[in-house]
Amino acid sequence: MTKATDTLIEEPILEIRNLQTSFFTDKFEVKAVDGVNFAVPKGKTLGIVGESGSGKSITSLSILRLIQNPGKVKGGEVIFKGENLLDKTEAQMRQIRGNEISMIFQEPMTSLNPVYTVGQQISESFQIHQKMSKKEAMLRSVEMLKLVGIPSPERRVKQYPHELSGGMRQRVMIAMALACDPELLIADEPTTALDVTIQAQILELMKDLQNRLGMSIIMITHDLGVVAETCDYVAVMYMGKVVEYAAVKDLFKHPKHPYTVGLLNSLPRHDIDLEDEELQVIKGSVPSPADMPKGCRFAPRCPFASEICRERLPDLEESEDGNQIRCWIYTDEWDGEPEVNVNGERTS
């Protein structure tokens, strides 16, 4: 199996190798994250895309070791600045959380504590990681609110979450996450719960802050549109595995994995007339973890699936352009149609 770093000129700030996280229910084990590999280059944005349930959130929570019972990170490595986070003690992890690696979540409505003011919640980061006094921390919180573009921050800082709109709350979350100037920001569907105009504003803000502060970002989304706008690299996940890892420009121009192609085809396109083009969706739905396919996880839904696909799981292999792909079509062992045009009508 190749390492994600091989393809990248930039040095990665974070590299994940064969990460495995499972949930142990009464009867069986749900492999939510099943051998995930990817790298996040310094100062760049890696997108993680995939349908709901593909393991994106669990992957990101595993990085910060925030998986709660009955879940457990079973194996693999999470190399952050050269050190494996899975070997750290809980106290060491606390030093990293919110300080070197921060996270923002999908649900701005419920991700802030309702009984503390916005200021108290941002201040907490300063107090924990920079040992600031309450007063000092509150002043810095006002500055953070200013940084994320919240008007009249002196007033807002004293308000409770319920007094703020969803977009405002997500800005507060971003302010909180960036308080201690983290090197890596993990954003788990930061705009999914927001309406379209607010979405664009929040993405704009994140890009702007990245340019100013220089942090790396993992942008988790199920929206390839968001990836196109914000990411440099992208890892496509399906059923707990990365199926394709590529530079964003390559992925959109030459998607290789049939699943990626399916995702792209289900995107509304602006370059062709929508009226005579039916929006295509991937047929079928994600199988339940209980009946995990034995071979390629995507085989039951893949239009190209052949004998070998149903029998054996393909590895994540590097292709000639330096990107990575997990599909039998791109191997010597491929036993299906010799000339498969996976990319179909999308390549012109």
Place this chain on the structure above:
Amino acid sequence: MLTFIVRRLLQTIPVIIGVTILTFSLMHLIPGDPAQIMAGESASPEQIELMRERLGLNDPLPIQYFDYLKGIIQGDLGNSIRSGREVSGEIALRLGNTVELAFYSTVLSVFIGLIAGVISAVRRYTFIDTFVMIIALFGLSMPAFWLGLMLIRYVAINSDLFAASGWGTWSQMVLPIITLGTAGAAIIARMTRSSMLEVIDQDYIRTARAKGVKEQVVVYRHALKNALIPVVTVVGLQFGSLLGGAVITESVFAINGIGRLIVDSIRSRDFPIVQGGILVLSVLFVVVNIIVDIAYRYLNKRIDLN
């Protein structure tokens, strides 16, 4: 907040009026002729008629009620049949003991209940959780009189540290407080546990952890404050029902409080005292509930103030 308090106070007026109507009716609901009862078994018809006149029992009911209300407002709850002393004085004499008993019992239930509930929730589905919850179930199912008697039988009698009766010194107070506080502790423990379990899975708890907050701080600062909101109401109701529960505990431990006064007065058919005692306990209950409501409102800033 101020308008809320004022409105809440105004809302209690009909409740208090309702209570007075009930206690007033008590006089007329008891079997037999109140004048006969008050004048005593051996009274002559003339004496009874005199008593009837004195009590205003010949007036129409609404007039009687308004006289009763007027008396209450002036602090006049009538006179004890047995001793002839003013009911208000008899009650004032004992109110302190009862309130003290209810208050300390509440403090004990809150203290034990919160600790047990939090421990249970943090260790959910472990042996400790199961153990604490079984104890709580016992605490909840034990009748106060039985627990009181057991404490007297097995603790007070075997130890010089605790007295079996009376009120005032700590050695007298500990066992009644335990007796009265146990059920409350159990209720609060169960309530806190379920409330904590609900809160601990919330997104904002994950946010706190992602910030690098210590697990203890997550539990006590981020989770408990939210989990407490529903518990506060229970605590208030608890205190109210403890005033009632005090009746039993005071009888078992021979504490000179309102509860025991009421029981004794029922036995001796001293109805003005029963009436006054119930009225005072009810008003106290209402007042405590207002305080709880205000505290709840204060804690629960999420609710809009209108």
